[in-house]
Amino acid sequence: MAALPATDDTQWVLTLSCIDGPGIVHAISGAVVAAGGNIAESQQFASADTGRFFMRLQVEAIAQPESFQERFTGSLAPVTERYHMTWRLDTVGRPVRTLILGSTATHCVNDLLYRRRGGQLPIEVPLVLSNHDTMRDIAEFYDVPFEHRAIAGPEDKAAFEARVLEAVEELDIELVVLARYMQILSPELCEALAGKAINIHHSFLPGFKGANPYKQAHQRGVKLIGATAHFVTTDLDEGPIIEQDVTRVDHSYSPRELVQLGQDEEARVLRRAVNWFAENRILADGDRTIIFR
Amino acid sequence: MAALPATDDTQWVLTLSCIDGPGIVHAISGAVVAAGGNIAESQQFASADTGRFFMRLQVEAIAQPESFQERFTGSLAPVTERYHMTWRLDTVGRPVRTLILGSTATHCVNDLLYRRRGGQLPIEVPLVLSNHDTMRDIAEFYDVPFEHRAIAGPEDKAAFEARVLEAVEELDIELVVLARYMQILSPELCEALAGKAINIHHSFLPGFKGANPYKQAHQRGVKLIGATAHFVTTDLDEGPIIEQDVTRVDHSYSPRELVQLGQDEEARVLRRAVNWFAENRILADGDRTIIFR
Amino acid sequence: MAALPATDDTQWVLTLSCIDGPGIVHAISGAVVAAGGNIAESQQFASADTGRFFMRLQVEAIAQPESFQERFTGSLAPVTERYHMTWRLDTVGRPVRTLILGSTATHCVNDLLYRRRGGQLPIEVPLVLSNHDTMRDIAEFYDVPFEHRAIAGPEDKAAFEARVLEAVEELDIELVVLARYMQILSPELCEALAGKAINIHHSFLPGFKGANPYKQAHQRGVKLIGATAHFVTTDLDEGPIIEQDVTRVDHSYSPRELVQLGQDEEARVLRRAVNWFAENRILADGDRTIIFR
Amino acid sequence: MAALPATDDTQWVLTLSCIDGPGIVHAISGAVVAAGGNIAESQQFASADTGRFFMRLQVEAIAQPESFQERFTGSLAPVTERYHMTWRLDTVGRPVRTLILGSTATHCVNDLLYRRRGGQLPIEVPLVLSNHDTMRDIAEFYDVPFEHRAIAGPEDKAAFEARVLEAVEELDIELVVLARYMQILSPELCEALAGKAINIHHSFLPGFKGANPYKQAHQRGVKLIGATAHFVTTDLDEGPIIEQDVTRVDHSYSPRELVQLGQDEEARVLRRAVNWFAENRILADGDRTIIFR
Structure with missing residues (x-):
C-alpha cells in the first residue's frame, strides 16, 4: 500500500444530493467558510428528470486541520437538515x-x-x-x-x-x-x-x-x-x-x-x-x- | 456532376464470391493477365462461417483499353463458370x-x-x-x-x-x-x-x-x-x-x-x-x- | 434565425475568474440569492498553474425577471470588486x-x-x-x-x-x-x-x-x-x-x-x-x- | 508457453515485396497451387509512392504438409528470382x-x-x-x-x-x-x-x-x-x-x-x-x- 498517496486530514470530499431549490450552494459554501475550509474542486448537477440536485466538493482544511472534520460536520448539520440532504464526508485518497x-x-x-x-x-x-x-x-x-x-x-x-x-x-x-x-x-x-x-x-x-x-x-x-x-x-x-x-x-x-x-x-x-x-x-x-x- | 472524377474505361473493379477452394486466385489472376490487365488493388476473405470466398480486384487495362471489357469478360467466363461464381464488373468511379x-x-x-x-x-x-x-x-x-x-x-x-x-x-x-x-x-x-x-x-x-x-x-x-x-x-x-x-x-x-x-x-x-x-x-x-x- | 431558441431574460450565464482564495463561491452564491435567482448549472476550476479560480454559472431569475439583470449586477458589484474579478453576464441562447x-x-x-x-x-x-x-x-x-x-x-x-x-x-x-x-x-x-x-x-x-x-x-x-x-x-x-x-x-x-x-x-x-x-x-x-x- | 497455440507445419505465412508490374499475383498463386497449397488469407498493396508491390499470404498445406516447405520454396524460387523479390516464409503462430x-x-x-x-x-x-x-x-x-x-x-x-x-x-x-x-x-x-x-x-x-x-x-x-x-x-x-x-x-x-x-x-x-x-x-x-x- 506504500505507493498510494498518503491520505491526510487536510483534504476532504463531500458528496450530497437533495430536492433542488434556491440557496443550496450558498448554504453549503457558507458551511465550508464557517469551518475554515477552502473549496478546491466543485461540481454540481440539477437533474431535470428527478428534480434533484447533486454536488461533489473537495475542501481543503486551512487552519487547524486536526479538528476540521468536527467543525465541518457541525457547520453542515443545519444545512443538511434544512434541505433533507443525503450526504457523505470522506478524506481524499483514502483507499x-x-x-x-x-x-x-x-x-x-x-x-x-x-x-x-x-x-x-x-x-x-x-x-x-x-x-x-x-x-x-x-x-x-x-x-x-x-x-x-x-x-x-x-x-x-x-x-x-x-x-x-x-x-x-x-x-x-x-x-x-x-x-x-x-x-x-x-x-x-x-x-x-x-x-x-x-x-x-x-x-x-x-x-x-x-x-x-x-x-x-x-x-x-x-x-x-x-x-x-x-x-x-x-x-x-x-x-x-x-x-x-x-x-x-x-x-x-x-x-x-x-x-x-x-x-x-x-x-x-x-x-x-x-x-x-x-x-x-x-x-x-x-x-x-x-x-x- | 462536373466535379466527379471522370470515369474512364481503363480502371475496372471486379467483385466475386464462390465456394472456397484451391486455385481460385490463380485462375482469376490468370484471366487478368490474359486480358492484358494489371491488378492495382486486391482484397480477399475466406469466411469460416459460410465456407465462401470473397474477392474485390481493381484492374488497370494496360493495352487497348477500349476493348478491355470484352477481352476480360471473355477470359473470365471459364473461371466464373468452373467455380460457380457470383460476380460483377464495373468501372472505377462511375456514379x-x-x-x-x-x-x-x-x-x-x-x-x-x-x-x-x-x-x-x-x-x-x-x-x-x-x-x-x-x-x-x-x-x-x-x-x-x-x-x-x-x-x-x-x-x-x-x-x-x-x-x-x-x-x-x-x-x-x-x-x-x-x-x-x-x-x-x-x-x-x-x-x-x-x-x-x-x-x-x-x-x-x-x-x-x-x-x-x-x-x-x-x-x-x-x-x-x-x-x-x-x-x-x-x-x-x-x-x-x-x-x-x-x-x-x-x-x-x-x-x-x-x-x-x-x-x-x-x-x-x-x-x-x-x-x-x-x-x-x-x-x-x-x-x-x-x-x- | 427563426429556428433558434428564443432568448429570454429569465436564463442568465455568468462567467468569472480571479485569484483563488476562500469564500468566493459563498460570496457569488450569496449575490445570486440576494438577486432572487436560482443556480441551474455551475462549474468551477482552480488552476494550480496560475493560481486563478474560474467559474461559469447558469442562473434562473425566479421572481420579476424583467429587473433581474439590474438586481444581479447590483448584488454582484461588491463581490467582483472585492476579489478583483474579470466577469461577464449574458443571456442564455443569445445568438x-x-x-x-x-x-x-x-x-x-x-x-x-x-x-x-x-x-x-x-x-x-x-x-x-x-x-x-x-x-x-x-x-x-x-x-x-x-x-x-x-x-x-x-x-x-x-x-x-x-x-x-x-x-x-x-x-x-x-x-x-x-x-x-x-x-x-x-x-x-x-x-x-x-x-x-x-x-x-x-x-x-x-x-x-x-x-x-x-x-x-x-x-x-x-x-x-x-x-x-x-x-x-x-x-x-x-x-x-x-x-x-x-x-x-x-x-x-x-x-x-x-x-x-x-x-x-x-x-x-x-x-x-x-x-x-x-x-x-x-x-x-x-x-x-x-x-x- | 503452454497456452500459446501450437505451431504446426500446415499453416504458413509468406510476405514479399518487389517492383510492381503485371502478372505478380498470378505467378505467386501459381507457386502456391504447384506446391499443393491453398490461400487462406491474402493482402496486397501497390505503393504509388515507391512503385513497389507488397503482399502477405497465409497458405494452408493441403497434402503432405511435412514436405510442404520444400515444395513451396521450390515452386517459389523462379518467381522470386524473376521479380527480384524480397521475401520471407514462416509458420503461422510461431513465437x-x-x-x-x-x-x-x-x-x-x-x-x-x-x-x-x-x-x-x-x-x-x-x-x-x-x-x-x-x-x-x-x-x-x-x-x-x-x-x-x-x-x-x-x-x-x-x-x-x-x-x-x-x-x-x-x-x-x-x-x-x-x-x-x-x-x-x-x-x-x-x-x-x-x-x-x-x-x-x-x-x-x-x-x-x-x-x-x-x-x-x-x-x-x-x-x-x-x-x-x-x-x-x-x-x-x-x-x-x-x-x-x-x-x-x-x-x-x-x-x-x-x-x-x-x-x-x-x-x-x-x-x-x-x-x-x-x-x-x-x-x-x-x-x-x-x-x-
Missing part, C-alpha cells in the same frame, strides 16, 4: 476497502491489482474470492489474500454468497467488484449489496441475448464491440450504467479475436468505474448515475 | 444512380448532397422522394429533382411505395437510401429492394425498444450514443450491418443534445455506407457484410 | 454575432451555416468575407450576406484586413471564425482580435512543418489525422487550444482521401469550438483554455 | 524470440508479459534487460529471465549495448522491444538492429521538444494525449510509424493523471505493434510501414 469476486478469466483482476500496486487506484483489497482457482498466483504475486470456493451446485452457491456477506461484514468492505464472476447473484445478495457492487459485462450493438454473445456478434458482423460497467441490481445486467466504451472490429476478426478485444475493453471500463467509485465520483439519480469526473 | 427517400429530418440528405457536389461521393441522384416537404429547398439548391408525396393513410403509403418501385424502374436506380425516411417499408418493398436499399438508424447500448429511444437512453444514462447503417430486410432494423459508430455523452446532456449528436453520427455513418456501396466495397456473406475498405 | 472569413474550401462554412439554420448553433452571421468567390452560392442559399475581396498582393491583403476591422466595428462582431481562411493574419490584426478569433487547422502526429502537410503525413505513414481549433495569436498556429480530434487512417489512404477525412475533422472540431464560444463555455487561463462543457 | 529492454517504468513490460502468458501474444522472451532493477519481480513472476545492468556513465552504456548485441546473437533474438528503455541508443546499435527494434513514446498534438513533455502538454492545454510505436532508426523518435492512438483529456487533468493515461496508451499501442511484428504483418515501404492487419 476504499474492496472485495473482488472472480471466476476463471483473469484480465480484470490482473488489471485492478497491477494498478493498485502502482498507486493508480485508491483501493485496498483484503480478499479475492473466486469459484475457480485460476487467479490464485496473480493474487499471491500482488500480496492479496485469495480464497477459492468451488461452486458445483445450488448449495455451494448459497455457501459462496454467505461467505461474501460474511466477508463484507468482517472485512469492512465498502465495494464489491464482480471481475468476471460468472454466477448469477441471488436477489437477496443483490439487495444486500445495493449501491456498492459493480459488475462488468460485454456489450454490443445490437444487444444479444443468450449464450455466447461473441459468436452471435461475429455472425451478425457487428463493427463495434464494447463493455459496460454498472451497479448490480436484481434486474440482471440492467443496473445503473457507470461507464461504457467500444472498439472497432471488422469482418476479418475471428470470434477468438473478438473475445480478446472485448476483454481489453472490459478491463479498461471496469478500472475506470472502480476508480470513480473509490474517489466518490458516482452519485445515483434514480436509474441513472451522475459521474463527477 | 451510382441513387434514389433518396426522406421524411422531415434533413441532416442525412444534406450531408449526402453536399458531398456528392464536392466530388467526394460517386453517386448521382435523379430523385429525392419524401413524404414531407421540408427538404425541398436543399434538393433544389443542389440541383436534384425533388418530389413530395404526403402519406396520410395506408392508401397513400401504398401509392408512395408504388412510386418508389416505378422510379427505381424508370430511373435505372441501383441504390435506394432511406435517409431518415420514417415509414416502415412493406415486406413486398423490402423484398423488391433486397441488397440495394440502405437504412440508417440510431443505436444505443443497451438497445431500446419502442418510441422515443433518445429519451429512454437519457433515462438510463447511457455513456455512448451511435448509429448503424444496414441493408433493408423484412426483419425491421435487423438487416446485415454495414457500418456503426458511436460518440461519448454524459449525464449532463439533455435529450435534445442527444438527438443532435445522434444525428451527426447518423450522417457520418450513412455517408460511409453509401460510399462503400458506390465503390463496390460491400459483399454479402449470409447475414453479414464483408467490407473491402 | 453571438459572428464574422466568417473564408478562402476556397467550403466544408467549414457549409457546416456552420447548416447548423445555424437548424437552430443547433447559437450564432448569427451578418457577413461571410472571402478572398475567393467559391462559397458565394452557399452563403446565398443560407441567406447570409457574402462579400468577395480578392487578394493578389500585399496591398489587397491590407485592404482585406482593414475591411475585417471595419466589419467588426460596424456589425458589432463578437466572434471572428477563420473557416479555412488561408492568408496569414498580420500581427496587428491578431492583436486587434485577441480572444475573439478562432482558427482551425489540420494536425498530425508528428507535426509537419512547411507546405502540403497531408503529403508529408502520407509519406511518413501516420495512423491518425486530426484537427485543432485554437484562438488566434501572433504565434502562428500556436494559440490556446480549444478543441482537438482525430480519426484513424492506414497505409492504403491516398493523399486525396487524407485531405477529405481531414476536412471532416476540421468541420467537426471547428463547429464544437464555435458552439462553446457562443455559449460562454471557454475561459482563458494563461496559454490554456478552460472548457466548461 | 518470435523477443528481447525486452526496460528502465524504471513497468507498465509496458507488465502488459506484454501478461498477454504472452495468456497466449494472446505469439512471442517468447528469453531475456528482459534493464538498467534499473524495478521490474525484476514482474519478470520473475512471469518466469522470464531478468538481468539488471546499471548505467552510471558512458562506459556502462557501451557495456549495456554490447550486452544487447551479445544477447541478440546468443539467444537468436528476432525482435528487440524498447519498453520505456530511457537511454538514447548509439547510432551503431540503431544500425545493428535496423528493422527489428520497436520503440514506444508518448505523442502529443502539437509535438513538444525537450524535457517533461507531459508538463508542457498540460501547460498548453492539449485535449488529446497519445502514443506512437515506431521502428528504431538513427533519427531519434522519427523511424517508420507502426501504430498510434490517443485518448481525450481536458483542463482538469493534472500532469500526474496525464502521465497515467499516457502510460495506458503506450502499453496498448506497443502491444499491437509487437503483435503485428510477430505475425509478420509489418512490411517496410521506404519511410512508411505497410500494416496488413
Whole structure:
C-alpha cells in the first residue's frame, strides 16, 4: 500500500444530493467558510428528470486541520437538515476497502491489482474470492489474500454468497467488484449489496441475448464491440450504467479475436468505474448515475 | 456532376464470391493477365462461417483499353463458370444512380448532397422522394429533382411505395437510401429492394425498444450514443450491418443534445455506407457484410 | 434565425475568474440569492498553474425577471470588486454575432451555416468575407450576406484586413471564425482580435512543418489525422487550444482521401469550438483554455 | 508457453515485396497451387509512392504438409528470382524470440508479459534487460529471465549495448522491444538492429521538444494525449510509424493523471505493434510501414 498517496486530514470530499431549490450552494459554501475550509474542486448537477440536485466538493482544511472534520460536520448539520440532504464526508485518497469476486478469466483482476500496486487506484483489497482457482498466483504475486470456493451446485452457491456477506461484514468492505464472476447473484445478495457492487459485462450493438454473445456478434458482423460497467441490481445486467466504451472490429476478426478485444475493453471500463467509485465520483439519480469526473 | 472524377474505361473493379477452394486466385489472376490487365488493388476473405470466398480486384487495362471489357469478360467466363461464381464488373468511379427517400429530418440528405457536389461521393441522384416537404429547398439548391408525396393513410403509403418501385424502374436506380425516411417499408418493398436499399438508424447500448429511444437512453444514462447503417430486410432494423459508430455523452446532456449528436453520427455513418456501396466495397456473406475498405 | 431558441431574460450565464482564495463561491452564491435567482448549472476550476479560480454559472431569475439583470449586477458589484474579478453576464441562447472569413474550401462554412439554420448553433452571421468567390452560392442559399475581396498582393491583403476591422466595428462582431481562411493574419490584426478569433487547422502526429502537410503525413505513414481549433495569436498556429480530434487512417489512404477525412475533422472540431464560444463555455487561463462543457 | 497455440507445419505465412508490374499475383498463386497449397488469407498493396508491390499470404498445406516447405520454396524460387523479390516464409503462430529492454517504468513490460502468458501474444522472451532493477519481480513472476545492468556513465552504456548485441546473437533474438528503455541508443546499435527494434513514446498534438513533455502538454492545454510505436532508426523518435492512438483529456487533468493515461496508451499501442511484428504483418515501404492487419 506504500505507493498510494498518503491520505491526510487536510483534504476532504463531500458528496450530497437533495430536492433542488434556491440557496443550496450558498448554504453549503457558507458551511465550508464557517469551518475554515477552502473549496478546491466543485461540481454540481440539477437533474431535470428527478428534480434533484447533486454536488461533489473537495475542501481543503486551512487552519487547524486536526479538528476540521468536527467543525465541518457541525457547520453542515443545519444545512443538511434544512434541505433533507443525503450526504457523505470522506478524506481524499483514502483507499476504499474492496472485495473482488472472480471466476476463471483473469484480465480484470490482473488489471485492478497491477494498478493498485502502482498507486493508480485508491483501493485496498483484503480478499479475492473466486469459484475457480485460476487467479490464485496473480493474487499471491500482488500480496492479496485469495480464497477459492468451488461452486458445483445450488448449495455451494448459497455457501459462496454467505461467505461474501460474511466477508463484507468482517472485512469492512465498502465495494464489491464482480471481475468476471460468472454466477448469477441471488436477489437477496443483490439487495444486500445495493449501491456498492459493480459488475462488468460485454456489450454490443445490437444487444444479444443468450449464450455466447461473441459468436452471435461475429455472425451478425457487428463493427463495434464494447463493455459496460454498472451497479448490480436484481434486474440482471440492467443496473445503473457507470461507464461504457467500444472498439472497432471488422469482418476479418475471428470470434477468438473478438473475445480478446472485448476483454481489453472490459478491463479498461471496469478500472475506470472502480476508480470513480473509490474517489466518490458516482452519485445515483434514480436509474441513472451522475459521474463527477 | 462536373466535379466527379471522370470515369474512364481503363480502371475496372471486379467483385466475386464462390465456394472456397484451391486455385481460385490463380485462375482469376490468370484471366487478368490474359486480358492484358494489371491488378492495382486486391482484397480477399475466406469466411469460416459460410465456407465462401470473397474477392474485390481493381484492374488497370494496360493495352487497348477500349476493348478491355470484352477481352476480360471473355477470359473470365471459364473461371466464373468452373467455380460457380457470383460476380460483377464495373468501372472505377462511375456514379451510382441513387434514389433518396426522406421524411422531415434533413441532416442525412444534406450531408449526402453536399458531398456528392464536392466530388467526394460517386453517386448521382435523379430523385429525392419524401413524404414531407421540408427538404425541398436543399434538393433544389443542389440541383436534384425533388418530389413530395404526403402519406396520410395506408392508401397513400401504398401509392408512395408504388412510386418508389416505378422510379427505381424508370430511373435505372441501383441504390435506394432511406435517409431518415420514417415509414416502415412493406415486406413486398423490402423484398423488391433486397441488397440495394440502405437504412440508417440510431443505436444505443443497451438497445431500446419502442418510441422515443433518445429519451429512454437519457433515462438510463447511457455513456455512448451511435448509429448503424444496414441493408433493408423484412426483419425491421435487423438487416446485415454495414457500418456503426458511436460518440461519448454524459449525464449532463439533455435529450435534445442527444438527438443532435445522434444525428451527426447518423450522417457520418450513412455517408460511409453509401460510399462503400458506390465503390463496390460491400459483399454479402449470409447475414453479414464483408467490407473491402 | 427563426429556428433558434428564443432568448429570454429569465436564463442568465455568468462567467468569472480571479485569484483563488476562500469564500468566493459563498460570496457569488450569496449575490445570486440576494438577486432572487436560482443556480441551474455551475462549474468551477482552480488552476494550480496560475493560481486563478474560474467559474461559469447558469442562473434562473425566479421572481420579476424583467429587473433581474439590474438586481444581479447590483448584488454582484461588491463581490467582483472585492476579489478583483474579470466577469461577464449574458443571456442564455443569445445568438453571438459572428464574422466568417473564408478562402476556397467550403466544408467549414457549409457546416456552420447548416447548423445555424437548424437552430443547433447559437450564432448569427451578418457577413461571410472571402478572398475567393467559391462559397458565394452557399452563403446565398443560407441567406447570409457574402462579400468577395480578392487578394493578389500585399496591398489587397491590407485592404482585406482593414475591411475585417471595419466589419467588426460596424456589425458589432463578437466572434471572428477563420473557416479555412488561408492568408496569414498580420500581427496587428491578431492583436486587434485577441480572444475573439478562432482558427482551425489540420494536425498530425508528428507535426509537419512547411507546405502540403497531408503529403508529408502520407509519406511518413501516420495512423491518425486530426484537427485543432485554437484562438488566434501572433504565434502562428500556436494559440490556446480549444478543441482537438482525430480519426484513424492506414497505409492504403491516398493523399486525396487524407485531405477529405481531414476536412471532416476540421468541420467537426471547428463547429464544437464555435458552439462553446457562443455559449460562454471557454475561459482563458494563461496559454490554456478552460472548457466548461 | 503452454497456452500459446501450437505451431504446426500446415499453416504458413509468406510476405514479399518487389517492383510492381503485371502478372505478380498470378505467378505467386501459381507457386502456391504447384506446391499443393491453398490461400487462406491474402493482402496486397501497390505503393504509388515507391512503385513497389507488397503482399502477405497465409497458405494452408493441403497434402503432405511435412514436405510442404520444400515444395513451396521450390515452386517459389523462379518467381522470386524473376521479380527480384524480397521475401520471407514462416509458420503461422510461431513465437518470435523477443528481447525486452526496460528502465524504471513497468507498465509496458507488465502488459506484454501478461498477454504472452495468456497466449494472446505469439512471442517468447528469453531475456528482459534493464538498467534499473524495478521490474525484476514482474519478470520473475512471469518466469522470464531478468538481468539488471546499471548505467552510471558512458562506459556502462557501451557495456549495456554490447550486452544487447551479445544477447541478440546468443539467444537468436528476432525482435528487440524498447519498453520505456530511457537511454538514447548509439547510432551503431540503431544500425545493428535496423528493422527489428520497436520503440514506444508518448505523442502529443502539437509535438513538444525537450524535457517533461507531459508538463508542457498540460501547460498548453492539449485535449488529446497519445502514443506512437515506431521502428528504431538513427533519427531519434522519427523511424517508420507502426501504430498510434490517443485518448481525450481536458483542463482538469493534472500532469500526474496525464502521465497515467499516457502510460495506458503506450502499453496498448506497443502491444499491437509487437503483435503485428510477430505475425509478420509489418512490411517496410521506404519511410512508411505497410500494416496488413
